[in-house]
Amino acid sequence: xxxxTIQDIANVANVSKSxxxxxxxGTAGVHPDKRKAILAATHKFGFQxxxxxxxxxxxxxxxxxxxxxxxxxxxxxxxxQGVIAGLQDSTYxxxxxxxxxxxxxxISAIKALIxxxxxxxxxxxxxxxxxxxxxxxxDLPTIVIARQVPSRKLPCVFVDxxxxxxxxxxxxxxxxxxxxxFIQGLPQHQDAIDxxxxxCRAFKESGIQLDRRLVLDxxxxxxxxxxxxxxxxxxxxxxxxxxxxxxxxxxxARLALYRRNIGVPDEVSIVGFDDQMESAFLTPPLxxxxxxxxxxxxxxSRALFDLLNGKPxxxxxxxxxxxxxxxxxxxxxxxxxxx
Amino acid sequence: xxxxTIQDIANVANVSKSxxxxxxxGTAGVHPDKRKAILAATHKFGFQxxxxxxxxxxxxxxxxxxxxxxxxxxxxxxxxQGVIAGLQDSTYxxxxxxxxxxxxxxISAIKALIxxxxxxxxxxxxxxxxxxxxxxxxDLPTIVIARQVPSRKLPCVFVDxxxxxxxxxxxxxxxxxxxxxFIQGLPQHQDAIDxxxxxCRAFKESGIQLDRRLVLDxxxxxxxxxxxxxxxxxxxxxxxxxxxxxxxxxxxARLALYRRNIGVPDEVSIVGFDDQMESAFLTPPLxxxxxxxxxxxxxxSRALFDLLNGKPxxxxxxxxxxxxxxxxxxxxxxxxxxx
DNA sequence: AGCGTTTCTGAAACCGGTTTCAACCTGCAA
DNA sequence: TTGCAGGTTGAAACCGGTTTCAGAAACGCT
Numbered sequence: 001x002x003x004x005t006i007q008d009i010a011n012v013a014n015v016s017k018s019x020x021x022x023x024x025x026g027t028a029g030v031h032p033d034k035r036k037a038i039l040a041a042t043h044k045f046g047f048q049x050x051x052x053x054x055x056x057x058x059x060x061x062x063x064x065x066x067x068x069x070x071x072x073x074x075x076x077x078x079x080x081q082g083v084i085a086g087l088q089d090s091t092y093x094x095x096x097x098x099x100x101x102x103x104x105x106x107i108s109a110i111k112a113l114i115x116x117x118x119x120x121x122x123x124x125x126x127x128x129x130x131x132x133x134x135x136x137x138x139d140l141p142t143i144v145i146a147r148q149v150p151s152r153k154l155p156c157v158f159v160d161x162x163x164x165x166x167x168x169x170x171x172x173x174x175x176x177x178x179x180x181x182f183i184q185g186l187p188q189h190q191d192a193i194d195x196x197x198x199x200c201r202a203f204k205e206s207g208i209q210l211d212r213r214l215v216l217d218x219x220x221x222x223x224x225x226x227x228x229x230x231x232x233x234x235x236x237x238x239x240x241x242x243x244x245x246x247x248x249x250x251x252x253a254r255l256a257l258y259r260r261n262i263g264v265p266d267e268v269s270i271v272g273f274d275d276q277m278e279s280a281f282l283t284p285p286l287x288x289x290x291x292x293x294x295x296x297x298x299x300x301s302r303a304l305f306d307l308l309n310g311k312p313x314x315x316x317x318x319x320x321x322x323x324x325x326x327x328x329x330x331x332x333x334x335x336x337x338x339x
Numbered sequence: 340x341x342x343x344t345i346q347d348i349a350n351v352a353n354v355s356k357s358x359x360x361x362x363x364x365g366t367a368g369v370h371p372d373k374r375k376a377i378l379a380a381t382h383k384f385g386f387q388x389x390x391x392x393x394x395x396x397x398x399x400x401x402x403x404x405x406x407x408x409x410x411x412x413x414x415x416x417x418x419x420q421g422v423i424a425g426l427q428d429s430t431y432x433x434x435x436x437x438x439x440x441x442x443x444x445x446i447s448a449i450k451a452l453i454x455x456x457x458x459x460x461x462x463x464x465x466x467x468x469x470x471x472x473x474x475x476x477x478d479l480p481t482i483v484i485a486r487q488v489p490s491r492k493l494p495c496v497f498v499d500x501x502x503x504x505x506x507x508x509x510x511x512x513x514x515x516x517x518x519x520x521f522i523q524g525l526p527q528h529q530d531a532i533d534x535x536x537x538x539c540r541a542f543k544e545s546g547i548q549l550d551r552r553l554v555l556d557x558x559x560x561x562x563x564x565x566x567x568x569x570x571x572x573x574x575x576x577x578x579x580x581x582x583x584x585x586x587x588x589x590x591x592a593r594l595a596l597y598r599r600n601i602g603v604p605d606e607v608s609i610v611g612f613d614d615q616m617e618s619a620f621l622t623p624p625l626x627x628x629x630x631x632x633x634x635x636x637x638x639x640s641r642a643l644f645d646l647l648n649g650k651p652x653x654x655x656x657x658x659x660x661x662x663x664x665x666x667x668x669x670x671x672x673x674x675x676x677x678x
Numbered sequence: 679a680g681c682g683t684t685t686c687t688g689a690a691a692c693c694g695g696t697t698t699c700a701a702c703c704t705g706c707a708a
Numbered sequence: 709t710t711g712c713a714g715g716t717t718g719a720a721a722c723c724g725g726t727t728t729c730a731g732a733a734a735c736g737c738t
Contacts, residue, residue, distance in 0.1 A: 005724055016688040021726060029685065048454040052400055053724035055391045056693050063434065063455075070420055070427075072616070072633075077416040081409055084437050088409075093455065095402065095434045098423050115387040116402075116432065222620045251620035258622040277411070278617040281561045281590035283597040294411075344694055355718040360696060368715065392694035395723050 004045045012045075013037040024049060055117065063095050064120040064304060065113030067106060070098040073220070074276040075246070075293050079124050079145055082297020090305055092119070103127045110136050120304045124297075127188075130154060141307040145300045146293075147190055148315070155307070156315045157300040161191050164289040164320035165198020168243055168271045171287075171322055173206050176331030177241040177269060181232060183225045183253060184218040185245035192220070195245050195273060214239055218249050225252030233260055240268060240331055247272040247279045250286055254327075265329035275323050285325035292318060343384045351384075352376040363388060394456065402434050403459040403643060404452030406445060409437040412559070413615040414585070414632050418463050418484055421636020429644055431458070442466045449475050459643045463636075466527075469493060480646040484639045485632075486529055487654070494646070495654045496639040500530050503628040503659035504537020507582055507610045510626075510661055512545050515670030516580040516608060520571060522564050522592060523557040524584035531559070534584050534612060553578055557588050564591030572599055579607060579670055586611040586618045589625055593666075604668035614662050624664035631657060 006024075010017040015034050022028045023038050030038075041047070055061040064087065068080055080096070087094050097113055099106035106126050113121065114136075121142040123133065130151030133142065144156040172180050182199050185192025196215075203210040214237065216228035225244060229252065232239065244250035250272030254264060262268055264284060272279060272288035279286040296318065303313045345363075349356040354373050361367045362377050369377075380386070394400040403426065407419055419435070426433050436452055438445035445465050452460065459480040462472065469490030472481065483495040511519050521538050524531025535554075542549040553576065555567035564583060571578065572595065583589035589611030593603060601607055603623060611618060611627035618625040635657065642652045 007724080017725080018688060018690095018727080019686085022687090025726080027726085028687090031686065034687090048450060050395075050724055051455045052391055052394045053693090054726075056389075056395050056695085057724075057726040059693075061391055068423065070424055072417070072420060074413065074416075074616075077413070077420070078411070080419075081411060081416070084407065084435055085409055088437050093434050093436060093451070095432050096423055097432060098427050111387060112432070116390045222617075226620075248616075248620075251617055255620045255622060255624070276617075277413075277587070278561075278590055278615075281565070281587075281594045283594060283622055285594070346694075356695080357697080357718060357720095358716085361717090364696080366696085367717095370716065373716090389694055392723090393696075395725085396694075396696040398723075 003050075004047050006047075006049065009038060009041045009045065009047055012041040059117075060119050061117045062091050063093050063116065063118050064122060064301070065110070065116070065118035066094045066096045066122045067099045067109055067113070067124060067126060068096055069101045069125045071101060073248075074278075075274050075291065076124060076146075078276075078293035079297040082294035082299075083122060083124075083145075083301045084297075085294070086298040086301030087305075092305070094122070094301075099126050101125065101127055103132070107132065107136060114140065120308055122300055122304060141304060143300045143304050143307070143313070145296055148317075154315075155303065155313050157296050157303065157318070158316075159291050159296070159318045159320045161194030161320075162198040162201065164273060164291070165195035165243075166202050167198075167320070167322050168273065168289050169199045169202035170206075171324075172241045172243060172269060172271060172328065173202060173208065175241075175269065175328055178208055178331075179211065179214065179237075179239045180241045180243055181214040181216055181229075181239045183216045183228055183242065183244040183249045185220045185249075186218075189220075192218075192245050199243060211237075213237055218245055220246050220248060222248045222252035222255070225249035226256045227252075229253045229256035230259075233257075233262070241270070241328070242268060243271045243273075245273055247274040247276045247286065247288055250279070250288065250327075251282065254282060254286075265327050269328040269331075271328060273320075279323075280325065282327070284327050287325045287327045288323050289320040290323045291320050342389075343386050345386075345388065348377060348380045348384065348386055351380040398456075399458055400456045401430050402432050402455065402457050403461060403640070404449070404455065404457035405433045405435045405461045406438045406448055406452070406463060406465060407435055408440045408464045410440060412587075413617075414613050414630065415463060415485075417615075417632035418636040421633035421638075422461060422463075422484075422640045423636075424633070425637040425640030426644075431644070433461070433640075438465050440464065440466055442471070446471065446475060453479065459647055461639055461643060480643060482639045482643050482646070482652070484635055487656075493654075494642065494652045496635050496642065496657070497655075498630050498635070498657045498659045500533030500659075501537040501540065503612060503630070504534035504582075505541050506537075506659070506661050507612065507628050508538045508541035509545075510663075511580045511582060511608060511610060511667065512541060512547065514580075514608065514667055517547055517670075518550065518553065518576075518578045519580045519582055520553040520555055520568075520578045522555045522567060522581065522583040522588045524559045524588075525557075528559075531557075531584050538582060550576075552576055557584055559585050559587060561587045561591035561594070564588035565595045566591075568592045568595035569598075572596075572601070580609070580667070581607060582610045582612075584612055586613040586615045586625065586627055589618070589627065589666075590621065593621060593625075604666050608667040608670075610667060612659075618662075619664065621666070623666050626664045626666045627662050628659040629662045630659050 006017045010020045097109035099109045124145045130149040148156050275288045275290035345356045349359045362374050436448035438448045463484045469488040487495050614627045614629035
């Protein structure tokens, strides 16, 4: 029950294995008769070239390493899906390692990928500095997804979180809201920091005073957001809208309001960030900043593909766009809710 | 800028590469002095053995192939995450290929994985028959996840969908519901068929007549479910509860009711299937059959690991359990809704 | 026919490890 | 001192492909 090798094909077709290799890869012309015999034998035995041997011989493994962050977020899942889809029709396959959003863990994951001689690297999010990355990845083609690494050499595919936070907040302000609560993301995540920066920018630009007491703790989970909004309600502070740093947090906020019988959007408006699948089916459907997660994964994997073929690629800044649905209402003038 | 090989280490340590290999793998005793020199050189150069070469030499690639179905479902994503997590601390890495839930596509994906000489295979869902699988995978250790393949030889890790459908329906019946609508899944999916079977069984067992007109089209998406429930409402058929074949469909159903101002659970109760993350934050929180998706991926990857080490593994049937939350109300006797 | 050029082709080296095998070195018992 | 078992070691074969190189064959031309 031996697996069939290129030599077996060569024997059957009465040629040398060099010739078999040549027709399989089309690297040189071969006499039509021999080519036919080889193809016939290949087909007859269902011969599958050993990718491992091939990789060793020509130095290209046809695999690309993907560093994921196993944080169970639909956003990161969608990126991974996009990567898989983007590579689907190429000869490359993705191999995944989890970095757990933790520096040392990420470093060893990348080392493992390099040990497997991946031809390129896709880094999704993570905690590594630009220096870390250039030091470890050396000359390996690498693309960073879903965050911007401040280094001239590293191509990134990411969305402008500051802008996203800005347009969401501005939309609320344009609808008459002034007392807007913000549910933060994880403090150490750049995404979270940027979205908050956008939030602040919209306030400053509108000349509205930002009430620090309305900036709530959050960690990107629904449960934490629910707690924070609960606390906010108990504080009796006035607020007419909530901007959540991601959709999960918006879900948590919405549930907290539901529990207290506070109507959305009649009494309180909500805006999220991500536009995950379920958001369009929240009651009411959630107005949120759409991040093209799957497209990012797709784009990045194709870009890496280009990079491998010597074409240059420069960082790509995507803009999130506001998906206007039904969770935001124009604030009725002169009748501020919960006065 | 050559990468450093085992031969380089051997030269520096003044030994043969055989000896280096031996200390790296601990396959034989080596004089402490040499061992120390080798280790020192290894460390000094940051030597990472070439996994590709190693694989070719000893026939084990230390990778396991994962056939996913890129259907953007949180359920399947969670399984993949579980697989990655389960393999994280082993020397194995997962390599992913998408089968698109389409027979020929799945076959070529598996062939590609075999060409990469994966040591084992994890098949998540899919459309392949048991014969297909045993024919293609031959003697390759294989575990099927999230469905049962009726073949004695193939180990599967899956949940009992019939039972899940049964307990969900029974719960509704116990709460006094008789006119229960069912939102189907994709007709060709065994999961969908099984859940419906469970639905029917609960009816039969309770001696209640099942109204075929309340069995609605569905395809596991929220949007389709929303349409179906809309149509149902327009039909003016009486119903007091909805059992959706998955949570996404439950979301769609909930939105349709919201649009018509039909209260959940006061007027209509809803039960879902999956228990995806967002379900606990629906308004009201969704009562649903929990499928341990991530655990399944985790369990399967570890089981495959055992299989690779010669330990036997037999199929594992997991039971879904009902997560009782707030989307089901006891039907008030003698006041059937929407009469 | 003779010659140069181009196209095919197979032998052998190579990729970077592991593993077999035989030689070598101990130490210990006879 | 010799014999032998057991532990170390390096040379070489091997895994299954690709690629270089040089020779052979086919071709076109004068």
